[in-house]
Amino acid sequence: MDLLAIIRIAMRALARNKMRSVLTMLGIIIGVGAVIAMLGVGQGAQQTMQEQIQAMGSNLLFVGAGTVTRSGMHMGWGSTKSLIYDDMLAIMRECPAAHAAAPGSTSSGQVVFGNDNWATRLNGTEPQYFDIRSWPFQEGSPFTQNDVEMSANVAVIGETVRKNLFGATDPIGQTIRINNLPFRVTGILVPKGTSAAMGDDQDDIILVPLTTLQKKITGQPWLRWIMVSAVSRQGSYAAQEQIAALLRERHRIRAGDDPDFFVRNLADMADVADEAGRVMTLLLASIASVSLIVGGIGIMNIMLVSVTERTREIGLRMAIGATEGNVQQQFLIEAVVLSLMGGTLGILFGLGASYVITQTLGWPVLVSPIVIAIAVVFSMAVGVFFGFYPARKAAQLDPIEALRYE
């Protein structure tokens, strides 16, 4: 008896009780749909986090001045006056895994334009910073190396600052006052949104030449941080070790002592975010798969009813030559057809649900073909697993008893 004939028989048996078959399928439809939608939401979130981390810059390493405890007081990061411009030059010179580096110092400032004012983070850096962080401009251009050498009063502003200070006015070429010093706006950065790793608004920022910040605002020659881009994502781990070793040596940190700096790897952060996303996806999927199991139990239930109802049919089939194997196959295929049809409709349902989630909640949903393939295989497995017992029961009926069954 060929498979196609058995499938045809199974389809007919299911068509005999259309309502019942559809209701049974509904369990699988909802189960598979939920799994697909939840996996989609999870993977979408995971990808968004990855994109945001990528947006912070490629293969980025963040070297920060360390914390120091003075008279029992913990001073917060950057409180040590240990990281200097020469450290950055040394990194570029001696760390082969480092591709580019930008020095930086941070302050905060009150910015005034016309009648509006805004308090924001003030960063001093050099032009290569924008490349390292792969941060393009929506308008205007970065300040130049020449501006850095001249300690020019020029500023690049983030989207949040633009919105709050300028509104509809074009900021390029306008003069703003930062801590009462006039600065000419040369460029506006493309909005990056909230950082996935830190949770702060990356666009709430003003960037000025490092020398301008050091000489005119903070009056300190120290660096707060150095941004380094590694040659590759893999290379970022090597770069991390090379920089740490180099700075320990330069800052004369003895083995066993805490360093006065830290090196953070964005690949690390990406891994952590990946892991968090995976855990979330798994959690969502496992909750959804509970409904799939419930659907499977529904199939088992209805197949058991079906076997009882069709006892005479089973007896007849055995009398006219069906083997136990034939009967078992027939009912197993019936369960699998039921679950596969449910699975197929469930995929459509899941895709529809994903679309609705994207449209109404604005969450990114990512349904990969692999997820769909898994859903098909899984729903088939549910059919086999939950159809096996009823099929076995049917196959083990005694034909004489079965024929006599009322």
Next chain:
Amino acid sequence: MATTSQPEANLTAKPDSETVILVQEIHKYYELGETRVHALRGVSVEIARGEFVTIMGASGSGKSTFMNILGCLDKPSTGRYLLEGVEVSSLSKKELAAIRNHKIGFVFQGFNLLSRTTALENVELPTLYARISKSEGEKRSREALALVGLADRVAHFPSQLSGGQQQRVAIARALVNRPSILLADEPTGNLDSRTSVEIMDIFQKLNDEGLTIVLVTHEPDIAQFAKRSIQFRDGKIRRDERIQNRPRASEVIKNLPTLED
């Protein structure tokens, strides 16, 4: 045996004196909890090809058990059963299923047709479990339906057919794999007397063409259409005799009042 596998052969086997069924001293016990039911107490029968045997007896006489054993649905506890020379009691379940498929045609009291399945598909059912192609199975099924006079009812569902027509579909189903014997268990039990005679007419005609038929009934006027009568009582054969002057069912029908449709 060979006739079942030749596609060009007649639907029924050629008559000769070859022994189809040979039953020797079979016993059948059932264990029902503490008690042991002795359903058959030493039955020996030989049925030749082309015979038409009725098995009669009160309920509990062992005739149903005997039929189940003949039909390879059950095995004797002791004794030998040879179907066309094959020792059946030594076969596996799978081999028995194949025997039922190829060598035995069943007709039941309750017809046992699948509802919401056309007459043709019902008849095709045994061919699905046999190693013959779909087209060959359909061809044979149409032939079998034509043989029982239902060529124009192939697409009808059982619910659209009368009791007699349903039983004829069941007979066609029993014949479709060209069995060596046809086993009928009270085939007229659910039918009125005229339709019963019509069914017996079909059996007689099939038997004329050489098909071996074993039929269980408790109605003497049905049994008279056969050639040989075996009576069971208390698990033993009480009487085994040739039927003299058996009537032709086709003649009897002429004398029955026709029913209003």
